[in-house]
Amino acid sequence: MTEQRARGRAWLRSAPWIFILAAIGTVQVIRAQPFDAAVFGVAAVALALDAAGAVPAGARRPSVPISAAIAVAGVVAVTLALAPRHGLLAGLAVGAVGVVAVALAWLRPPPRAADDDPAARHRRVRRAAIGWGGVALVLCLVELWSFLLGRFTAEAKELHPAISELLDPALGDPFGRAVFAVAWLALGVLLLTRGRSARDA
Amino acid sequence: MRDVTIGIYLLCLVAAVLLAIGARVPRWGIGTVTELLDGILAERAPRVTLVLFWWWLGWHFLVGQTVDAPLAG
Numbered sequence: 158m159t160e161q162r163a164r165g166r167a168w169l170r171s172a173p174w175i176f177i178l179a180a181i182g183t184v185q186v187i188r189a190q191p192f193d194a195a196v197f198g199v200a201a202v203a204l205a206l207d208a209a210g211a212v213p214a215g216a217r218r219p220s221v222p223i224s225a226a227i228a229v230a231g232v233v234a235v236t237l238a239l240a241p242r243h244g245l246l247a248g249l250a251v252g253a254v255g256v257v258a259v260a261l262a263w264l265r266p267p268p269r270a271a272d273d274d275p276a277a278r279h280r281r282v283r284r285a286a287i288g289w290g291g292v293a294l295v296l297c298l299v300e301l302w303s304f305l306l307g308r309f310t311a312e313a314k315e316l317h318p319a320i321s322e323l324l325d326p327a328l329g330d331p332f333g334r335a336v337f338a339v340a341w342l343a344l345g346v347l348l349l350t351r352g353r354s355a356r357d358a
Numbered sequence: 359m360r361d362v363t364i365g366i367y368l369l370c371l372v373a374a375v376l377l378a379i380g381a382r383v384p385r386w387g388i389g390t391v392t393e394l395l396d397g398i399l400a401e402r403a404p405r406v407t408l409v410l411f412w413w414w415l416g417w418h419f420l421v422g423q424t425v426d427a428p429l430a431g
Contacts, residue, residue: 171403178407181414188426193414200410204403215402237420248421255413262409263402281389282397288377289394296370303363311428316359320367321424328419341416348409351392352399 171208238335269353
């Protein structure tokens with residue numbers, strides 16, 4: 158395969174994800190949240206440059222013991238549960254998590270052992286992708302619909318609640334924040350410990 | 359309409375639980391979340407997108423502005 162064709166395929170594989178980042182960034186512009194919009198915008202540009210070959214190939218991610226990741230996540234969860242919501246300490250903790258997590262995500266995950274039956278695994282993964290993709294798509298469309306319809310008046314907001322409005326009251330007390338922080342960090346540890354490909358093992 | 363919207367959110371939650379349980383039933387032939395993530399996150403673009411969106415959820419709910427005021431009234 159020529160380098161040009163390989164570059165074109167890389168673009169095709171990256172384009173949907175760059176579009177998703179740009180779309181989320183656009184919603185943040187509508188929300189009048191410039192910082193949030195800038196975060197997604199910068200990420201979209203970085204991935205576009207990467208797909209164009211303008212960024213050097215990343216190194217392999219260092220292996221982080223799962224026990225260490227869970228210990229750090231536990232400290233962060235306690236901090237977020239006890240720190241005032243929307244405060245400086247919560248901002249520093251979540252900001253630090255973001256810097257480390259995105260830096261790790263940029264690097265290639267460690268490889269895993271080759272599959273015994275790659276065809277069967279492919280079929281299972283395809284079915285899971287259709288199922289989870291369908292759930293994610295419905296959730297995003299209803300959330301976007303609610304966000305747009307609920308923007309104009311308090312009555313419309315009541316009729317079309319976004320997930321943020323439904324969860325917001327529960328996050329007002331430390332217990333609610335602790336439950337959210339644990340679930341959020343557990344998902345983060347899951348995302349940062351997967352992606353191991355057998356192809357480059 | 360509010361109940362319909364909340365109902366759809368809850369249906370999505372139920373579907374997610376069923377998908378997670380279904381992955382444990384071999385004859386259903388559905389991959390687990392970890393198998394799916396290993397497939398998706400092997401490439402940089404989806405890995406950075408999903409990790410960044412996950413991070414933003416924490417920022418949105420714990421640090422940034424969670425609920426937007428309506429434009430009128």
